[in-house]
Amino acid sequence: MKLIRFDAFPDSQARLVTDQFFTDNAIIMADSCWRPHRRPLFIPSQGFWLCDLRLAIKVGRLGKAIEEKFAPRYYDQFCLANLLVREPDPELFTTPHCMIDDALVHGEWLPLDTGTLNIELCGYKGSDNPEATLSQQTELPVDYINRALKSLSHEATFKTGDIIVLPRSIARFTPRRESHIIATVNGHEALDFKIK
Numbered sequence: 347m348k349l350i351r352f353d354a355f356p357d358s359q360a361r362l363v364t365d366q367f368f369t370d371n372a373i374i375m376a377d378s379c380w381r382p383h384r385r386p387l388f389i390p391s392q393g394f395w396l397c398d399l400r401l402a403i404k405v406g407r408l409g410k411a412i413e414e415k416f417a418p419r420y421y422d423q424f425c426l427a428n429l430l431v432r433e434p435d436p437e438l439f440t441t442p443h444c445m446i447d448d449a450l451v452h453g454e455w456l457p458l459d460t461g462t463l464n465i466e467l468c469g470y471k472g473s474d475n476p477e478a479t480l481s482q483q484t485e486l487p488v489d490y491i492n493r494a495l496k497s498l499s500h501e502a503t504f505k506t507g508d509i510i511v512l513p514r515s516i517a518r519f520t521p522r523r524e525s526h527i528i529a530t531v532n533g534h535e536a537l538d539f540k541i542k
Contacts, residue, residue, distance in 0.1 A: 347377050347380075347505075347507050347508060347509065348374065348502070348504075348505070348508040348509070349374065349375045349376070349377055349379065349380050349450070349508075349509045349511075350372050350373065350374060350375070350498065350508070350509065350510050350511065351372075351373050351375055351400075351429065351450070351510075351511035352367075352368070352371045352372060352373065352494075352511070352512070352513035353371055353373075353513065365493055365496065365497045366497075367513075368493060368494045368497040368498055369497050369498065369500075369501060371513070372498060375449075375450065376447075378447045378448075379446070379447060379448065379449045379450045380450050380452060380509065381448045381450070381451060381452070382451075382452060383451050383452065383453045383454075383537050383538050383539045384538050384539065385448075385451075385539065386539065386540045386541070386542040387428070387430065387448065387451055387521070387539050387540070387541050387542065388448070388542045389430070389521050389523060389541060389542070390446060393432055393433075394432065394433035395430055395431065395432060395433060395520075395521060396430075396431050396432075396433050396518050396519070396520060396521070397428050397429075397430060397518065397519050397520075397521045397527070398428070398429040398430075398431050398515050398517075398518050399426060399427075399428055399429075399467065399515070399516040399517040399518070399529070399537075400426075400427050400428075400429055400511050400512055400513075400514070400515060400516060401424055401425075401426065401427070401486070401487070401511075401512045401514070401516065402424065402425050402426075402427040402452060402509055402510065402511045402512065403421045403423065403424045403458075403491055403509070403510050403512070404421060404423045404424075404425075404455060404507065404508070404509055405420055405421055405495075405504045405505065405506060405507065405508040405509070405510070406420060406421055406422050406423070406506060407419070407420055407506055408503070408504065408505055408506060409495070409499055409503070409504045410499050410500075410502075410503040410504070411499055411500050412495050412496055412499040412504070413496065414492045414493060414495075414496040417491065417492035417493075417495040417496055418488070418492065420495055420504065421458070421491065421495070422457065422458050423455040423456065423457060423458060424455070424456055424458055424486065425452050425453045425454060425455050425456060425536065425537075426452075426453045426465070426516075426529050426531065426536045426537040427450055427451065427452045427453065427511055427537075428450070428451040428527070428537065428539065429449065429450050429511065430446070430449040430450070430451075430521070431449075433520075450511065451537070451539050452509075452537075453529065453535075453536040453537030453538070454534075454535070454536050454537075456531060456534070456536065458486065462483060462484075462485060462486075463483070463484050463485070463486055463531050463532060464481075464482075464483050464531065464532050464533070465480070465481070465482045465483070465484065465516060465529065465530070465531055465536075466480070466481050466529065466530045467480040467481075467482075467517055467527070467528075467529045468480075468527070468528050468529075469519070469522075469525050469526070469527055470525060470526040470527075470528070480517050482516065482517070484516065487512060487514055490512055490513065490514065491510070491512065494510055494512070495510070498510075521541045522541060523541055523542060524540075524541065524542070525540070525541045526538075526539075526540050526541075527539055527540070527541065
C-alpha cells in the first residue's frame with residue numbers, strides 16, 4: 347500500500363495549485379503511520395505538535411497514466427484523517443515531514459455519494475461539555491483528487507488500497523492530552539479518537 351500526503355495550503359492559495367504541485371510535493375509515508383480510529387493517539391514528548399484534519403481517498407483499482415477525465419473511475423470512498431504534524435514556523439504554512447508511527451489516524455470510509463460535506467468537530471475534556479467545536483460546510487474537492495491522480499499516475503502505478511491524503515487542511519488544533527475528539531460528516535460519525 348502506498349500512503350501519499352502533501353503539505354497543506356490555506357484556501358487563499360488554492361487557486362495557485364498547479365499539476366506540478368502534486369508531483370513536486372508528494373510525500374510517501376510508511377504504512378505504519380496509518381491506523382484506524384477508536385484507538386488512543388499518543389503525542390510524542392519531544393517537540394510541539396498540531397492535529398491537522400484532512401480528507402483522504404482510497405484508490406479502488408489498478409491504474410497508470412490516468413487521464414483527468416477518467417480519474418473518478420479510480421476512487422469511490424473517502425474518509426476524515428487526522429495528521430499529526432510538528433508545529434510550523436509562524437512565518438511558514440508548510441510543515442516538516444512526519445514519519446512517526448500512528449501519526450495519521452483515519453476514520454470510517456464513506457461512499458462518495460455527495461458533493462457537499464457538513465463537517466462537525468468536537469473536542470471533549472474528560473466527561474465535560476465540548477471545550478471546542480467546529481462546524482464547516484465544504485465541497486468534496488474533486489478537482490484536487492482528479493489532478494492528483496492524473497499527475498502522480500504518470501510517475502507511479504496506483505494499486506487497489508492506495509491512499510491519498512489531500513492537501514487542503516480542514517482544521518488545525520493543538521492536541522491536549524486526555525481529550526476526546528469526535529467528528530461527523532453529514533450527521534454520521536466519521537472520526538473518533540482519544541489523545542494521550
